[in-house]
Amino acid sequence: MCKFIKVGMADMQSCIHPCVLTTLGLGSCVGIALYDPVKKVAGLAHIMLPSSQQARNNSNIAKFADTAIVKLVEDMVAIGADRSKIVAKLAGGAQMFSFNNTSEMLRIGARNVAASKEMLSLLNIPVISEDTGGNYGRTIEIHSEDGKLVIKTIGHGIKEI
Amino acid sequence: MVTDINNLNNVHLDVLKEIGNIGAGNAATALAKLLNRKIDMDVPRVKIMDFKDVSDTLGGAELPVVGILLEVNGDLTGNIMFILEQQAASLLVNMLMGMEPSKEHNEFSELEISALKEIGNILAGSYLSSLSALTNLKIVPSVPDLAIDMAGAILSVPAIEFGKVGDTVLYIETEFSEGSDKVVGHFFLVPDFDTYDVLLKTLGVNC
Numbered sequence: 338m339c340k341f342i343k344v345g346m347a348d349m350q351s352c353i354h355p356c357v358l359t360t361l362g363l364g365s366c367v368g369i370a371l372y373d374p375v376k377k378v379a380g381l382a383h384i385m386l387p388s389s390q391q392a393r394n395n396s397n398i399a400k401f402a403d404t405a406i407v408k409l410v411e412d413m414v415a416i417g418a419d420r421s422k423i424v425a426k427l428a429g430g431a432q433m434f435s436f437n438n439t440s441e442m443l444r445i446g447a448r449n450v451a452a453s454k455e456m457l458s459l460l461n462i463p464v465i466s467e468d469t470g471g472n473y474g475r476t477i478e479i480h481s482e483d484g485k486l487v488i489k490t491i492g493h494g495i496k497e498i
Numbered sequence: 499m500v501t502d503i504n505n506l507n508n509v510h511l512d513v514l515k516e517i518g519n520i521g522a523g524n525a526a527t528a529l530a531k532l533l534n535r536k537i538d539m540d541v542p543r544v545k546i547m548d549f550k551d552v553s554d555t556l557g558g559a560e561l562p563v564v565g566i567l568l569e570v571n572g573d574l575t576g577n578i579m580f581i582l583e584q585q586a587a588s589l590l591v592n593m594l595m596g597m598e599p600s601k602e603h604n605e606f607s608e609l610e611i612s613a614l615k616e617i618g619n620i621l622a623g624s625y626l627s628s629l630s631a632l633t634n635l636k637i638v639p640s641v642p643d644l645a646i647d648m649a650g651a652i653l654s655v656p657a658i659e660f661g662k663v664g665d666t667v668l669y670i671e672t673e674f675s676e677g678s679d680k681v682v683g684h685f686f687l688v689p690d691f692d693t694y695d696v697l698l699k700t701l702g703v704n705c
Contacts, residue, residue: 346552391662
């Protein structure tokens with residue numbers, strides 16, 4: 338039976354085939370989907386902020402790109418993933434509102450994407466595809482069968498990466 | 499000093515509720531004048547939520563909504579957001595422009611978007627000016643910006659601000675509706691964390 342697991346905001350989950358991990362309504366947040374194609378282990382994190390270093394309260398590690406990725410890899414390895422086989426797909430990091438000024442709050446999407454990539458490269462996890470930026474929200478699903486990431490939007494179609 | 503949203507006591511919450519009441523009351527009056535119709539308003543709620551519950555608060559993370567966001571500057575800083583379900587926004591715009599409600603409400607024309615921004619501007623403006631009159635604080639709203647998208651994606655914008663300081667989100671939410679047509683709108687006042695003290699202090703509440 339295929340398990341369907343929902344990942345909330347500032348949350349992460351991992352699972353072993355057969356399962357689907359989904360997170361709904363990504364805006365400036367980034368969905369980091371990790372996958373080991375050999376052992377068919379999938380992981381998904383929904384991060385809100387780039388770095389735990391700048392935050393006043395960093396107890397929730399799933400909230401930050403840097404800490405969430407490290408923990409998600411650990412969780413996946415714990416249920417059988419091979420650390421060296423893990424690949425990544427990214428989605429989200431949009432700018433929902435386009436004010437003229439470039440206040441820090443509104444550029445958060447781009448910073449979340451950059452921080453996620455930086456952490457992944459530090460861990461030698463290749464980013465094999467991404468659908469980031471833009472000004473629209475995304476719902477994503479990672480399928481443990483083949484690691485495909487399905488991205489649904491309002492007005493920007495459905496795609497698979 | 500308010501150090502954690504979870505430490506707010508009942509007096510603080512009552513004051514924040516009253517702010518929502520006065521602000522949204524004025525906004526509802528402005529809307530009633532604009533449309534020349536009677537507008538009903540609910541008692542405001544102060545919601546303290548975990549992040550995981552945020553996206554579902556308006557009836558589903560994927561529900562298409564219209565969000566109108568204004569930045570707030572001056573003595574009080576933060577954001578104010580007005581959210582309407584897409585269908586409600588369509589009804590509202592038709593009422594305002596005196597058009598027959600169209601069945602196709604998936605796409606808004608440029609004129610309709612402009613009208614919606616103006617509605618957001620007037621409502622948020624009257625909300626904030628009543629708050630300013632009450633507190634004697636200087637409150638300057640920015641020009642409005644509008645996004646039509648999934649509720650989860652829109653609500654994540656203020657949620658991220660809270661994410662910088664804690665693991666919960668505080669919204670002052672007020673709902674209002676227009677008689678039979680059921681135009682339900684939600685106001686979210688999201689003061690920057692640092693300005694809670696300013697807000698509560700000017701209203702005579704010891705933090």
